Amino acid sequence: MDKKEKKNIEKDEEINVEEKTNPEEIEQDRKIVVPGEVIESGSDFLPGEGTRREGKEIVSMRFGLLDMNDKLIKVIPLSGAYVPRPGNVVIGHVYDMTFNGWLIDIASPFNSFLSAMEVGRFVNKNDLSETLNFRDIVVAKIKDIKSRGIDLTMRERGLKRLEGGMLIRINSAKVPRVIGKAGSMVSMLKQETGTNIIVGQNGIIWIGAEDVENELLAKKAIEFIANKPFIHGLTELVKKFLEDEKKKMKITIKPIGPTTEEN
Amino acid sequence: MTPKTTKRPDGRANDELREMKAKTGIVKNADGSAMFSFGNTVAIAAVYGPRKLLPQHLQNPEKGKLRCYYDLASFSVTERKKPGPSRRSSEISFVTGKALEPVIRLDNYPNTVIDVYILVLQADASTRCAGINAAAMALANAGIPMDEMVTSVSIGKMGDIIVADLTKEEEDFTIEKNGKEEKAATDIPIAVLSRSKKISLLQLDGKCTKEDVKEAVQLAKKVSSKINQVQMEALKKVK
Structure with missing residues (x-):
């Protein structure tokens, strides 16, 4: 597929390409572990996400699929609420407006704020609803996670308001x-x-x-x-x-x- | 030592549990859910969250909050139970929360709440224990980081024997003394953490000696691995 063709087919391709860092295809033969289950003992392995070391043993801390990559042991969760991470592309809707931005519901337990500066085009500060109104759907990227909440940005390709x-x-x-x-x-x-x-x-x-x-x-x-x-x-x-x-x-x-x- | 004379009504061995059944993913709209049963005692648990804790003044920026709600279904007991929270159910909700909290990594979810709803569908004693077992499974099923699982069983003293997993009949066990019926059963619900074998719940209702309690704790630790086995098997059975 040459460059031009790719551009034509999908402008949103760029969004999905960066996802490859985190997900891998999940196979049936992977083992399922539960919290408190000993995964491996000995010092040959390193405990990664969802695991902890307890003495000589590596113990699972989550319910999920076991992922042993080289010497790193991880547990990939199978269920649960969404936990936001910086760089994630998310879809949400506007549920509140402040004087300088919007609050977006991205189905996570934390407040997420999209600043008017982060929209990437002209915003009439006197009337933010001209740019985004209540219930508008947006694709945005998580820029930063702070203790008070999440900061979103739309200053990238493919991040936009969705219509239809x-x-x-x-x-x-x-x-x-x-x-x-x-x-x-x-x-x-x-x-x-x-x-x-x-x-x-x-x-x-x-x-x-x-x-x-x-x-x-x-x-x-x-x-x-x-x-x-x-x-x-x-x-x-x-x-x-x-x-x-x-x-x-x-x-x-x-x-x-x-x-x-x-x- | 006098030989122990009391026999269990259903002929179980003293350390034998009732048949246990467990299943996960039973409540579609919950983030995690599970059912756990000891014989005729059936409890279901549903976990929602982590979600935003409102009103805002209840939020804790250091760690999340765990809220437990335990209740009996009105049809779960022989005499209809008036629905809604009661003295008994609010106490059990509180101790269930305390039993589960030590294993949950709440510091991962500041300003949020995890709600655990436990409903007993059929009651034949040990309902809070079945509830805790179901809740621990539902929390794991909801993908919440936990150090280990929580298992719970009620140990009882019936006459002169220490038995595991009391039924209602055993809980109401009486002996005749001077021509009068006297209550001779003690109920000790215990929650044991699956790996470290630490105790996170210990209540006692009835009379017993210090030695009896020690023996009860030993027995609870012994049977906890059997319960954990059932929990693990059910969790791993994903469609």
């Missing part, structure tokens, strides 16, 4: 599976369903297409992924699922053309 489309919500622990290795799953979904998909790390997913049927198809596929987390070769399975669904719904997908949105 539909939002669905899945568990944030299942986001890596929807994105797939280096965004493989999400780009496949976009191609096969003819939709635009933006996946927020907080588990909120935006699907946009010209046709509602396409959006519904993508929604079904994402729910399918979220409910079947452990299967190896999930991408192939989803492809098959989509083919079956397409036959059932009797829709044909035309390849997506250049996106009409500005910004």
Whole structure:
């Protein structure tokens, strides 16, 4: 795929590419551990996220999948509320306005603030609702996490106010599976369903297409992924699922053309 | 030493627990949930959070808060229980919170609250213990960082024997003394942390000696690994 073509297909690609640092594809043969369970003993391994060292043993502190990479032991959570991290791209809605910015609900327990300075274009300070109004949906990036809350930014490519489309919500622990290795799953979904998909790390997913049927198809596929987390070769399975669904719904997908949105 | 004469009504060995059942992910809208049962005692627990703690003045910027709510369903006991909090249920809610708090890493979630709702669907004694077991599983299921699991069992003294996991019948055990019926059962609910075997809950209702309590604690530690086994198996059974 050459550069130009890539640009045409998906402007939001950049958002999903940076996700690859954290998620990996999760396989069935990985062991599930529970809090207090001894994972490994001896000093050959280092305790990573979700684990702790207790004497000679490395003990799990979370319920999740065991990930042993080289000598680092991590536990990848399988469930639970979204815990924000700097650099995460999230989707949320405006629920309050202050004199210099907006409060965004990103489905996390902490206040998240989007400053008017961080929108990346002109903002009329006398009337912030001209830029973003209550219930407007935005894609934003977590800039910083402080004790009083989260600071968001929209000063990057692909971060914008969302118009149209539909939002669905899945568990944030299942986001890596929807994105797939280096965004493989999400780009496949976009191609096969003819939709635009933006996946927020907080588990909120935006699907946009010209046709509602396409959006519904993508929604079904994402729910399918979220409910079947452990299967190896999930991408192939989803492809098959989509083919079956397409036959059932009797829709044909035309390849997506250049996106009409500005910004 | 006189031979111990009392026999358990259901013929269990003194350290034998009732059949335990456990399941996770039973409440769809909760962040984590679990069911735990000892024989006829069935408790379900649902965990919500960490979520924002409101009103704001209750927030603690150093660490999160754990709130527990325990209640019996009105149909869980033979005589209909009036729904809503009572003296008894608010006490149990409090001690359940205290039993679970030591294992939860609340400092990871400042200004937030984790709500644990425990509902007893069927009561046949040891409801608070079943509730704690279910709550510990639900917390793990909700992905909350915990040092270890919490297991809980009620140990009792029935006549002259120390037994594990009392039923209602055993809790109401009486002996005849001078032609009068006298209550001869003691109930000691104990919560044991699964790994360090520390005690996070110890209550006592009835009469017993210092030695009896020591023996009860030993027995609770012994059976705790069996309960933990059931909890672990249920948690690992993910669809």
